[in-house]
Amino acid sequence: MKRKTKWANIYLIVVFIILYTPIFYLMYYSFNSGGTMHHFEGFTLEWYEEVFHDTRLFIIVLNTLVISLLSAAISTILGIFGALAIYYVKKRQMKNMLLTLNNVLIVSPDVIIGASFLILFTIVGIKLGFTSVLLSHIAFSVPIVVIMVLPKLQEMSPTLIDAARDLGASPWNVLTKVILPYITPGIFAGFFMALTYSLDDFAVTFFVTGNGFSTLSVEIYSRARQGISLSINALSTLIFLFTIILVIGYYFINQRSSRPGGLGGRK
Amino acid sequence: MKSNTRNLYLIPYVLWILLFVVAPILLILYYSFFDIEGQFTLGNYKKFFTPVYLRMTLSSFWYAFLITAFSLIIAYPTAYLLTKTKHKQLWLLLIILPTWINLLLKAYAFLGIFGTFGFANSFLELIGIGRKQLLFTDFSFVFVSVYIFIPFMVLPIYNALEKLNPSLVDAARDLGASWWTTFRRVVFPLTLDGVKSGCQAVFIPALSLFMITRLIAGNRVITLGTAIEQHFLVTQDWGMGSTIAVFLIIAMAIIMVATGNRK
Numbered sequence: 001m002k003r004k005t006k007w008a009n010i011y012l013i014v015v016f017i018i019l020y021t022p023i024f025y026l027m028y029y030s031f032n033s034g035g036t037m038h039h040f041e042g043f044t045l046e047w048y049e050e051v052f053h054d055t056r057l058f059i060i061v062l063n064t065l066v067i068s069l070l071s072a073a074i075s076t077i078l079g080i081f082g083a084l085a086i087y088y089v090k091k092r093q094m095k096n097m098l099l100t101l102n103n104v105l106i107v108s109p110d111v112i113i114g115a116s117f118l119i120l121f122t123i124v125g126i127k128l129g130f131t132s133v134l135l136s137h138i139a140f141s142v143p144i145v146v147i148m149v150l151p152k153l154q155e156m157s158p159t160l161i162d163a164a165r166d167l168g169a170s171p172w173n174v175l176t177k178v179i180l181p182y183i184t185p186g187i188f189a190g191f192f193m194a195l196t197y198s199l200d201d202f203a204v205t206f207f208v209t210g211n212g213f214s215t216l217s218v219e220i221y222s223r224a225r226q227g228i229s230l231s232i233n234a235l236s237t238l239i240f241l242f243t244i245i246l247v248i249g250y251y252f253i254n255q256r257s258s259r260p261g262g263l264g265g266r267k
Numbered sequence: 268m269k270s271n272t273r274n275l276y277l278i279p280y281v282l283w284i285l286l287f288v289v290a291p292i293l294l295i296l297y298y299s300f301f302d303i304e305g306q307f308t309l310g311n312y313k314k315f316f317t318p319v320y321l322r323m324t325l326s327s328f329w330y331a332f333l334i335t336a337f338s339l340i341i342a343y344p345t346a347y348l349l350t351k352t353k354h355k356q357l358w359l360l361l362i363i364l365p366t367w368i369n370l371l372l373k374a375y376a377f378l379g380i381f382g383t384f385g386f387a388n389s390f391l392e393l394i395g396i397g398r399k400q401l402l403f404t405d406f407s408f409v410f411v412s413v414y415i416f417i418p419f420m421v422l423p424i425y426n427a428l429e430k431l432n433p434s435l436v437d438a439a440r441d442l443g444a445s446w447w448t449t450f451r452r453v454v455f456p457l458t459l460d461g462v463k464s465g466c467q468a469v470f471i472p473a474l475s476l477f478m479i480t481r482l483i484a485g486n487r488v489i490t491l492g493t494a495i496e497q498h499f500l501v502t503q504d505w506g507m508g509s510t511i512a513v514f515l516i517i518a519m520a521i522i523m524v525a526t527g528n529r530k
Contacts, residue, residue: 008348008351011344011345011348012345012348012349012352012358015341015345015417016361016362018414019361019362019365019414019417019418020365021380021386022373022376022377022380022414023365023368023373023376025376025379025380025386026372026375026376026379029379036384037378037379037380037382037385038379038382038384038385038386038389039384078279078280078283081276081279081280082276082279082280082283084276085276085277085280085281086280088276088277089277098280098284101284101288101289102284102288104288104292105287105288107467107471107519107523108516108519109471109472109474109475109492109515109519110472110475111475111477111491111492111495111496111512111515112295112475112495112512112515112516113291114499115295115495115499115508115509115512116291116292116294116295116512117287117291118499119291119294119295119298119505119509120286120287120290120291120294123294139283139286139287140287142283142287196367200367200369200370202369202370202371202478203477203478206478206496206500207496207499207500216369217369217371220369220371220372220375221371221478221482224371224374224375224378224482225481225482227378228375228378228379228382232372232375236368236369236372236375236376239368239369239372240368243364243367243368244364246367247360247364247367
């Protein structure tokens with residue numbers, strides 16, 4: 001029995017090593033003065049300096065942040081509308097149809113989303129660039145927000161709404177004073193997911209970005225295609241740190257939002 | 268009164284569905300009937316059934332199958348062992364964390380690891396096999412893809428295993444089933460839903476990844492995704508690209524139905 005657990009631990013450790021080796025490999029060589037990813041010559045911060053002095057890269061990072069924050073905010077609003085719409089639809093068939101259509105963009109491969117949006121924007125006459133990237137990020141984030149908000153709505157007791165109406169609340173009051181406060185954790189989770197999807201997206205952006213405009217992942221792709229340059233390593237170390245901060249933030253939002261939720265249940 | 272508020276919520280949402288879900292699919296279908304000069308034609312479909320494209324489709328499915336199979340083989344024991352560890356949530360978080368790092372950066376890391384003087388080759392030399400060409404081969408493509416997809420396979424299987432009632436396993440053992448029989452007759456069938464959704468989460472993207480084939484496999488591996496990207500962004504033959512996309516959508520629908528959970 002003891003032997004078995006030993007092998008089990010070894011297996012898990014090997015899987016974790018494989019999962020993390022590439023990430024630490026990247027970070028390790030970001031300090032290499034040799035300029036390659038195989039022979040460590042000496043410690044240097046010159047690649048980080050290069051990243052921080054690269055104004056083009058700075059603008060791209062800004063673009064990426066603006067796109068992801070804007071698209072997450074707008075898709076959260078649309079997604080709340082979507083979740084409410086699905087929640088209020090009473091006919092089962094209609095509900096299922098809406099849910100299926102909602103999930104189409106979640107399961108579709110990125111290439112198909114990208115290609116079809118490219119056709120769409122060209123036909124409608126939207127110039128490829130900031131607007132097209134923003135619109136497509138909003139488009140593929142909406143269903144994710146709906147998926148995160150809808151369960152919260154469904155677990156809310158309908159008597160809450162009835163009670164508010166009985167006590168004379170207008171529909172607007174019901175929405176802002178009863179429903180929205182209840183589903184706030186779902187809204188935050190949805191916003192956060194939309195943000196990370198947008199930050200992480202490469203394929204869709206690659207299709208609809210056109211010439212002048214670029215986001216971070218498209219930039220990384222075009223640099224990586226030209227071969228190894230250690231400024232990408234430095235950049236990825238910075239992104240990794242940023243990601244960890246985001247994860248910790250997400251963890252705390254989850255922790256905090258689950259506590260008031262539990263209290264609300266007890267009442 | 269109530270029906271009024273209901274309709275108001277539906278307006279922006281249905282508008283979004285029409286514009287960004289229904290319209291794009293119809294447009295893909297529409298474009299698949301036009302050739303590069305904008306003439307109506309069925310030629311794209313005829314071309315798809317020539318050996319060149321059929322072989323590409325087949326090899327794309329073969330690679331996707333290999334990637335899914337290897338991820339499953341590695342991920343199932345991982346998920347199983349994870350449920351037995353002490354700090355489950357922490358370990359699970361550590362499995363998920365790499366998925367938050369941009370896929371391109373992970374692929375880029377392998378450019379270094381699999382390079383001629385990279386870590387993998389030094390290791391091969393150390394154990395006496397000697398340097399090999401690793402980058403730009405189908406091996407590296409499958410390896411990197413499996414690496415990227417493992418967490419997506421572990422997660423649904425882990426959830427299914429967590430839901431499994433442990434007393435069922437105890438009962439099977441009490442009734443004299445061996446460890447292997449218990450696994451084959453009790454644990455695996457009960458976690459089949461997790462396995463299915465894991466396979467779905469891996470197989471469909473594996474058909475369509477084009478950035479990994481471009482970065483890691485050079486032009487040795489062409490998947491359906493690579494072909495679509497090629498037609499849309501390089502040769503500008505949107506008709507043919509849309510035709511391949513139509514078949515990819517059909518394949519996707521079939522996979523969804525085949526692995527769908529009946530509730």
